[in-house]
Amino acid sequence: MAEIKRQSISGKIATPKIGPTKDAIDGDSSLYKAVGARIKITCAPHNNVLEGTLFTTCNITNAIAINTAPAPPNPSAPLSSQPGDFHIIPFAHILNFELVGGAERAPESGPGFDGALPSISKVDLAAIKAREEQTIRKMKERDAQKGKGVSKEAQEVFDAVSRTLPSRWADTRIIVNDAVIIDPPYTLENLSAPPGKEQSVAMVRKILDNYYSRKTNAGARAPVTTPIAPRKGG
Incomplete structure (x- = not known):
């Protein structure tokens, strides 16, 4: 019906x-x-x-x-x-x-x-516009955290430092706290800071030292051998 x-x-x-x-x-x-x-x-x-x-x-x-x-x-x-x-x-x-x-x-x-x-x-068009702007802002912030033309190892150094201190890329340099400069190849010997901001280097040096120590220990760790169970029946 x-x-x-x-x-x-x-x-x-x-x-x-x-x-x-x-x-x-x-x-x-x-x-x-x-x-x-x-x-x-x-x-x-x-x-x-x-x-x-x-x-x-x-x-x-x-x-x-x-x-x-x-x-x-x-x-x-x-x-x-x-x-x-x-x-x-x-x-x-x-x-x-x-x-x-x-x-x-x-x-x-x-x-x-x-x-x-x-x-x-x-x-609510105003709320939609605000969400759009917030999303674009976050996307730009994430993009700024990715180095351009740098190695995977360089990005790992940046990520390790930026988890503790505000950091940004300046070409291939890493700028920490708008004070400390980490130049390639991003080791402890490549830290510098403008006059009057040398005290900031000590904190960055400690972060880098911990990063490289963990990386060295992880590489030196012996692989774990999984025991193989004996076959049934001999």
Whole structure:
């Protein structure tokens, strides 16, 4: 009975056409008013057909989101109980769409987002922008911690020092605390500091000494032999 009802709804509603050059969908468009309904949509460039619940339309990103998870077997079950299988489709890829099922909406609500069930919250663009800037800042900080044109051993020295003291690369030099300079090949003999900051060298020297001591001890450690159990039967 539910399938027959859906087909009858589909047969009564003409298929709106949205050309590939469409770049905005406003509050008066058929797609905007169909938020929360089940639709069948044909997409460029391969005429792919998707059927599901129209979750949202957005004229900022110029795209729609459709949940293609199957409808609940019980026709009276709320759409909010559906699992999620979402697809993002740009407006420009929409060739046409067909409304195949009515939307579940809040009582006495108008078209669009406000009456959609489940409810659709407004996007906090300021918070998204702040997260984007924070992510970019962290990526730049991580990139600054990687030496350019240096050996793996040089990067290991840098990592060992930077875990204790603020460090940065200056070409192939390591600058520690904006005072101590570690020149290639990054040994204890390659430490220097400007006049008046010589006291900072002692701490860096201690870190390097510990690093090279651990590395020497690790290389000199004898390999552990795993005993082989005797074979059964002699």
